[in-house]
Amino acid sequence: MKFVIIGGDAAGMSAASRAKRSNPGLDVVVLEKSTDVSYSACGMPYNIADPDRDIEELVVRQAEVFRKKQGINVMTGHNVESIDPAAQTVSGTSAPDGTEFEFSYDKLLIATGGSSVMPDISGFDLSVSNQTGIMALKTLDDGRKIKAYLKEKNVKKVIIIGMGYIGLEMCEALRERSIEVDMVKPGPVLLPNMEQELSDAVREELESNDVRLYPGHQILSIEKIGERLKLNCPDISLDADMVLSAIGIRPNSEIAAKAGLKLSVGNSIAVDRKLVTSDENIYAAGDCADAFHIVTGERTWIPLALRANRAGWAVADNVCGKTVELAGISGTAIFKVFDLEVARTGLTIEEAENSGFDPAKVVIKTRSRAHAHPGASIIRVQMIGDKKTGRLLGCQMVGREGVAHRISALAVALHSQMTVEEFSQTDMAYAPPFGPVWDPLLTAANQLLKKM
């Protein structure tokens, strides 16, 4: 049996490795358009932060290793341009000379990932970024370009367009290199999906690290003036040595759409719990595919690394005849911004309302360590529950310690469809260096109960 995979990153290579491991006789072909497979995309900002570290460290395994040690036919430089579901073939062109190729498959996995959304700004041209200093960060090659440009041009100042996770992580990375950072975006709020008080804590952290924030500024154009870039808004203009666009990502679902596969939220590829698309021989996994939300039961699109890896495995199991159904995701996401840990899982108030819940909300402030324990800082928790059913719906946290891993307890609770009352009874960890007797999450749940 021939298992063809389009895309050689998290979902694709997870599927390839696991399928080959559980069924060594399987003919596994991976078609990757770039030169890189299996690298830590999320690690890029942290690598870029340190001029002395080689960005190639982020490569987990070379294509050659997959070929030689695992017997997976990894073909880099192979850009799949179309799928013929009736004929069960994929075709495209390969680098460097554009030679056409065609592969037939018994089972196909689309793991094409996502791409950076490009802002619609006059003068924005990524194709000449090596020369102009206009950048985006999604692929390892993007990372290479940024790191090289920072060094070669001795960049002193960067403008980041967008204030999402990647923008904020890159902001910290650049500040670590003592590079000045301006962040600008059209939207009026730093983190629109985050509770105001928590978002304010992030803003203060950014400002105390000398990051200049310009929310609420439409961006009209970028001009190259000598070696500098000038970014023009209706009311202000900013200048820098480099501009990094980080306004979001979109799923690479064009070839799926062209092949007539059903699309879903945000143009992601619709899959069932077995990761099967609307064609029974075609799977999709990773940032290009949708998922069911564990809280709402509805389709959602939250492209994150764990889901990509897990979905890759599940596809491999299903291809190899062991039926696996994925329960869904709760949208757990954490990030670090300077000394702050930021976490969320489940629904926001707005998402809860839009999904037909009747949400109650609480925002609390507690200490990160026990009474009288030195070194404590503040942890802020927002928690929401459904007044109708008592169910826990979501949580957000911000603090200097003890935030990132605590959110996983909430994720488990959401997975179990726990009520706020049940969650408030859980036997969470306590010792003075790690928190108050009543864990911040328990305090939030206890307070939330009073409002339900």
Place this chain on the structure above:
Amino acid sequence: MKFVIIGGDAAGMSAASRAKRSNPGLDVVVLEKSTDVSYSACGMPYNIADPDRDIEELVVRQAEVFRKKQGINVMTGHNVESIDPAAQTVSGTSAPDGTEFEFSYDKLLIATGGSSVMPDISGFDLSVSNQTGIMALKTLDDGRKIKAYLKEKNVKKVIIIGMGYIGLEMCEALRERSIEVDMVKPGPVLLPNMEQELSDAVREELESNDVRLYPGHQILSIEKIGERLKLNCPDISLDADMVLSAIGIRPNSEIAAKAGLKLSVGNSIAVDRKLVTSDENIYAAGDCADAFHIVTGERTWIPLALRANRAGWAVADNVCGKTVELAGISGTAIFKVFDLEVARTGLTIEEAENSGFDPAKVVIKTRSRAHAHPGASIIRVQMIGDKKTGRLLGCQMVGREGVAHRISALAVALHSQMTVEEFSQTDMAYAPPFGPVWDPLLTAANQLLKKM
């Protein structure tokens, strides 16, 4: 209505405060034999670590504050010696002159806590510890004595008898003051309830901090020779300026037993889910009372702070007419020992076998941060599940970061009676500074699934 509480620490004062808050007309009397109510007992080692910090910082609220601001009749120096369940009275003697007292109650809460277990060693005499330097640590007054003795005698070396949580926390505290520490106990293993590989990591951490461990040594006698103490074992003898006994605690259930109340595991006071003892007008909560284990459903006795506070609240609610039943505990416990975080929840293999499960076990080693992220250390996880039902049964972890709070996710899973497979599907947090894409707990669950 008259609500009398014996004992003014975590469970007692939680109950008193909450009862008075929800029913201001209630007559709440707290009888506490010592001079202290409401202090952070768990914080004592961390306070003792720093000679410059006043141990009185650990007092959360003075008795006077409870009296004046909350209208709770807190009587310190009142030692309850007997309960008459038929007459609904408690009686005893009060300090300093031994005046007899008697109080009648409508509802009574026994929150007498626990006491240090005293080793049966010739020459061991805590009553003259101020002079001899033989100490135990349970009450704030114990803490005061230790701190004063360390300072006044300029203690350079301490022998700790026992290797449990308190012993280990005190060991770190003393080493922080550059005091030499020998730890000795009759049992052959450092942490007998912990997986060998994890226990070894704790041992290495202790040894690399120059702590000398002497497990497997029976202790025959302690001699005072001049200002020094000599501890004699059959094969070795150790000497020091102070001896700290930390071999465990036992529930203070004598007056309950004398009153004919039913006892439970380890002589703790048996209570139902509403915290009612075998007498319908008498509650028990905190370290003196038992609890139901969330995994086994059986009675257990695991005296820890969160349960004491939670049970105190539940008693208050029940006394005030709002029926509350506590689900139970999973025995979540974390502690810090030098730079190591140690955590457990649920059952050990032995406990699982004794409770009729058919446990499978896995021990894994992962990185604390993502691939290529600087500063990573090792996290070790032991996880066990039941082969018959697929249920998750317990987990232990050791590592330099990211351990303490991660265990709470497991505690929530145990509370939900999750299977290992369900747990393996949860949407846990990931970002490169905080862990690998597959959280150590997910990796452990994935590995464990293969053995089930």
